[in-house]
Amino acid sequence: MPSSDAHSSSAGSSGTRRLRVQRACNVCRRRKRRCDGQERCDLCAKHNFKCTYVEPALPLELNGSVAELYEALQGPPIPGSVDYVGMLKVQIRVAEVLLEKQKAALKEGGPGVQVILNVIHQLDSLTTHTPLPDDLTFDEITTSFQSMSITDRTWEPGFCGKSSRAALAKYALNLARSGQVSSPQPVAPWQSGRKSRTIKSVASKSVPSVTIPRPTYTFPDDDLLRSLVSLYFINVNRFLPLLHNPTFEESLTQNLHKTHRSFAKTLLLVCAVGARYDDRVLPNAGWKWFNQVNVWEHSIERFPTLYDVQAFCLAAEFLDATSGPRTSWQFVGFGIRIAEDLALHRFRVCRGAMAFEQELEKRAWWVLMVFDAQISATLGRVTALEAVDFNQHPPILCDDEYWGNPDTTLFMQPAGKPSIAAFFNHLIELNRILALSCKILYSTKPRRLALGLEDDGWQEKVVRELDSALNTWFETIPDHLHWKLDSPIQDDTFFDQSAVLQCTYYYTRIMIHRPFIPVIRGILDPTHLPSLAICTTAARACINVAEMQQQRRPNTPLRFGQTPLFTSAVVLLLNLWGGSGTAVAKTKDLHDIHRCITMLSAWRSQWPSVDALIDALQRLVALDQRPPDHQLGP
Known part of the structure; x- marks a missing residue:
């Protein structure tokens, strides 16, 4: 063999020279x-x-x-x-x-990570930044464009931002008014060879076949009407304060719905939503009043108003409970566009009677933002806007009965009195964390590249910061909204509000860590995050809170409870099949899953859309292949 020959040759010559070094x-x-x-x-x-x-x-x-x-x-x-x-x-x-x-740079994260971390740091509270002078020019732009109308009818362009053609025309108008050019003479329509163009003439020319039917509204009997309105404000408006209760009740007492079509439309939608909580009109509650409303009336024959934004909010609320989140999400999107057209996303300084309307505008805007964050997370879709796209201030921490009137001191919550309105502001902050978490951690690759999120371990850095923001939020909850176990002295409203905040808090924690559960992420891309344990702990806690709320308030479904409970149940299923717990712990998890199904089933009459969630959970549980002695029936 060649190796033997080479070895022999080298051995034979060892007497004359050293072996060849390798x-x-x-x-x-x-x-x-x-x-x-x-x-x-x-x-x-x-x-x-x-x-x-x-x-x-x-x-x-x-x-x-x-x-x-x-x-x-x-x-x-x-x-x-x-x-x-x-x-x-x-x-x-x-x-x-x-x-x-x-x-050192890798430890801190690249520029993309630093940008995201800075955004997360700003989530600690709803700060009321003083707007820059340049941010307030949209009012001037709109006013300037209205003054350029060629007819007696004021043209309303809606909200016009800095990049709009109206802004460019404003600069030209300012130049003319500065005296640097001769003042133009008004040109009458007949002199310019153009016809007067009002919104009706434009609409009739562009869509000649479209007519808006105006059917006569049919309202519930007076006793039922009052009951449905009361149920709406107790079960819905305390969590999503879209309307001002005293003002609404006063308008109803004055029979404004018989003469004011926009208020009548709002009242019908309030009845439709309130009907979900009245046993007298179940199971088809609300549809007879919802179907009378055409939320698109403003689109052709008139410009939108705050009533139209409120109508889309109420329609989204009703459809989320009945038809499911997909249809509701579309109405939320339309509502956001109309709100932007009315500049509800921009802060304005108002006083007197205008301060009342501005506060209602802020409420409507933030209701849309909460809907957008929650439903987008439910459907795995991006929100319509990011927090940097608007500068609206949060609602005032003052309950409805202390708003006062334009002739007295406004918005004075009595010192030391816990505020019902505080819940909504904390819910807004929590949903900002939820929306940002979904936008970053569930983003597409092009978006990650655009943000510069290419560093090794960027996800773990972002998750730690989001966890920190969530912990900071939790520490700022006022005492009357803290979840208190077995506290009979806590007011029912505050009890329900604290349960909602607690369950949404656990749900947000799950959404932050869900992408890093090993069975979801895959074994080829591991992390150092104990995400399965964190999600499992949060899921169990969420189920416990929901069950305690249902035991104390059996006739009051947990607001926003469908998705957190469904998510918690699926997380426990993942732990059941992919975790490393003991047989006893896994049997308890299966029991908790059946508790979720039981609670969701109890909400069927108020929220028919939960049927799809119940069916999905039952099908998943049926796939459990463990031996019968490890299973537990409902």
Whole structure:
């Protein structure tokens, strides 16, 4: 064999020269020359170098150019190469400094991570930043454009931002008014050869076949009407304070719905939503009043008003409970567009009677934002707007009965009196964390690249910051909204509100860590986050809170409870099948899943849309392949 021959040949010549060394001499290695491995190689013999093989072999991780630099610095200098070696030492030192900086940057995260962390830090509270003067120009733009109407009818362009053509026209108008150009004379429509263009003439020309039917509204009997309105304000408006209760009741007492079509439309939708909580009109509660309302009346024959925004909010609330989140999400989107058209997303300084309307505008805007965050998370869709796209202030922390009137001091909550309105502001903050978490952690690859989220471990850094923001939010909950176990002295309203905040808090925690559950993320992309344990703990806690709320308030379904309960049940199923808990713990998890199904089933009459969730959970539980002795029936 060739190996035997080579061995014999080398053995036979051992008396005349040393065995051939299987590695290059020190000089040949430094010069990257091929070495014949003799006792004194040809290169060393030719240049009279000392031919040695005494340097230890380099570690395997030092290879390529790094290994060569290491050898050059550690070995004896080559004649005439002292300057070269010194230069290499300087270069290596520079490389070490750069490497340390790179390591530090990786610990902190790249620029994309830093931007996201800064955004998360701003979620700690709903701050009321003073708007810049440039942010208030939209009022001036609208006013300027209205003054340019060529007819007696004021043209209402709606909200016009800085990039609008109206803003450009405003600059031209300001230039004309500054005296730098001669004042233009008004041009009558007949002189310009153009007809007067009101919104009706435009609509009739562009859509001549469209007519808006105006059917006569049919309201419930007076006793039922009053009952449905009361049920709405007790079960819905205390959690989503869209309407001002005293003002609404006063308008109803004055029979405004018989003469004011927009208020009549709002009243019908309030009846439709309130009917979900009245046993007298179940199971088809609300549809007879909801179907009478055409929320699109404003689109052709008139400009939208606050009533129209409120109508979309009420319609979204009704459809979410009946038809499901998909249809509701569409109505929320339409409502947001109309609200933007009315500039409800921008803060304005108002006083007197206008302060009343502004507060209702703020409420309507934030109701849409809460709907958008929650339903978008439910459907796995992006929200219509980000927090940086608007600068509306949060609602005032003042309950409805203390709003006062334009002739007295406004919005004075009595000192020391817990506020029902505080719940909504904390719900807004919590949903901002939820929306941002979904937008970052569930984003598409193009969005991550646009944000610069390409650093190793960026997700863990962001998750830690989101967890911190969630913890900070939890610490700011006022005492009357803290979840108190077995506290009979707590007011029913505050009890229900605290249960909603607690369950939504646990749901948000799950949504932050859900992408990192091993069975979801996959074993090829592990993290150091104990996400399954965190999600499982939050799911169990959420179920416990929901069950306690149902036991104390059996006729009051937990607001926003459908998705948190469904999510908690599925998380426990994932732990049941992919976790490492004991058989006893997994049996308890299965029991908790059946508790979820039981609670959701109890809400069927008020929220028919839960049927799909119940069916999905039952089908998933039926897939459990464990032995019968490890299973537990409902």
